Amino acid sequence: MAVTQVVRSEWTKIRSVASTVWTLSLAAFVTIALGMLISALAKSEFGNMSVESQATFDPTFVSFAGMSLGQLAMIVFGVLVVSNEYSTGMIRTSLAAVPQRVNFLFSKVAVATVLAFVVGIVTSFLAFFLGQAMLGSLKASISDPGVLRAVIGGGLYMTLIAMFSMGVAAMLRSPMLSLGILMPFFFLISNVLANVSATKKIGQFLPDRAGSKILQVVTPLNDDTPYGPWGGLGIMVLWVVAALIGGFVLLQRRDA
Numbered sequence: 001m002a003v004t005q006v007v008r009s010e011w012t013k014i015r016s017v018a019s020t021v022w023t024l025s026l027a028a029f030v031t032i033a034l035g036m037l038i039s040a041l042a043k044s045e046f047g048n049m050s051v052e053s054q055a056t057f058d059p060t061f062v063s064f065a066g067m068s069l070g071q072l073a074m075i076v077f078g079v080l081v082v083s084n085e086y087s088t089g090m091i092r093t094s095l096a097a098v099p100q101r102v103n104f105l106f107s108k109v110a111v112a113t114v115l116a117f118v119v120g121i122v123t124s125f126l127a128f129f130l131g132q133a134m135l136g137s138l139k140a141s142i143s144d145p146g147v148l149r150a151v152i153g154g155g156l157y158m159t160l161i162a163m164f165s166m167g168v169a170a171m172l173r174s175p176m177l178s179l180g181i182l183m184p185f186f187f188l189i190s191n192v193l194a195n196v197s198a199t200k201k202i203g204q205f206l207p208d209r210a211g212s213k214i215l216q217v218v219t220p221l222n223d224d225t226p227y228g229p230w231g232g233l234g235i236m237v238l239w240v241v242a243a244l245i246g247g248f249v250l251l252q253r254r255d256a
Contacts, residue, residue: 006107009097014111019080024115027073027158028123034066035127039134046138058218059140060150063131067154067215070123071161071208074116075182078165081112082247083175101251109166109244116162121155128154146217146229153214153233160233164207164240170247211236 014020042062046054082105085091128151132139140147169178186208194203203209204225213225213232227235 003103003107006103007111010107010111013108014081014115017080017084019084020077023073023077023080024119027070027077028119028126030073031064031066031070031123031158032127032130034069035063035131036066036134038065039063039131043135043138052221056218056221057138058216058220059132059135059138060128060144060147060217061215062135063128064124064150064154064215066127067158067212071158071186072183074120074158074162075165075186076179077116078112078162079169079175079178079182082108082166082169083173083178086173087175102248105170105248105251109163112166113159113163117155117159120158120162121152123158124151124154140217144217149229150215150217153229156233157211157214157236160211160236160240161208164236164243167240167243167245167247171243171250205235207236207239210239 039059039062042057042059046057049057128142128147142148142151165178165182168182169175172178172181190203190206190208192203193199193206194209196203210227210232213227214229216229225232
């Protein structure tokens with residue numbers, strides 16, 4: 001089957017499954033709503049901050065505060081896109097229709113990535129503008145140095161989170177197992193490793209910690225991160241590439 005036909009088939013699968021549509025909608029809603037709420041709270045508490053905190057206040061980063069929960073829905077989206085067919089047993093039918101397994105997984109990941117990017121970039125711009133509206137006089141402008149990079153980077157970050165989840169799901173095949181590993185990894189292990197002095201240098205190179213650097217415009221106090229915004233995103237890309245390669249290799253080597 002030609003790649004274009006496989007891509008069309010994967011697009012039909014994704015848009016016909018309600019769970020994938022709902023998870024993307026939830027990712028956008030949570031990111032925007034929570035970002036607006038925290039931006040409003042930051043404005044009300046700004047006067048109570050220390051002089052140092054006020055000097056390094058990053059209005060752009062604050063508007064992306066909801067992304068920490070929005071990525072949860074992106075993880076679920078990435079996992080479901082790949083592993084749903086394994087849980088239902090449809091993977092055998094799909095691989096029988098598309099014997100070229102590389103084409104099969106590539107088309108699935110490509111379609112889901114484009115969809116995740118569209119949702120991610122729209123979400124990022126809305127989160128920024130609505131968050132800045134909540135900040136009032138503290139707001140940043142899209143034309144300020146580094147701001148447009150951070151806003152576009154927000155869309156890229158959400159897309160890469162989804163892609164990494166697709167790679168992990170392709171390796172593990174089970175939606176429950178994939179989510180059981182990814183959720184604690186991003187919401188517990190990553191935070192612990194990045195905030196404990198003994199493991200901080202390791203935690204800085206985890207995909208979410210490195211990738212989120214692209215969202216910052218103002219460098220935080222006592223920040224000793226050994227890379228910049230694009231360097232952090234580059235580290236995240238390497239994690240995503242490794243996960244996807246693992247998924248492709250295992251799909252080729254084992255039975256459905």
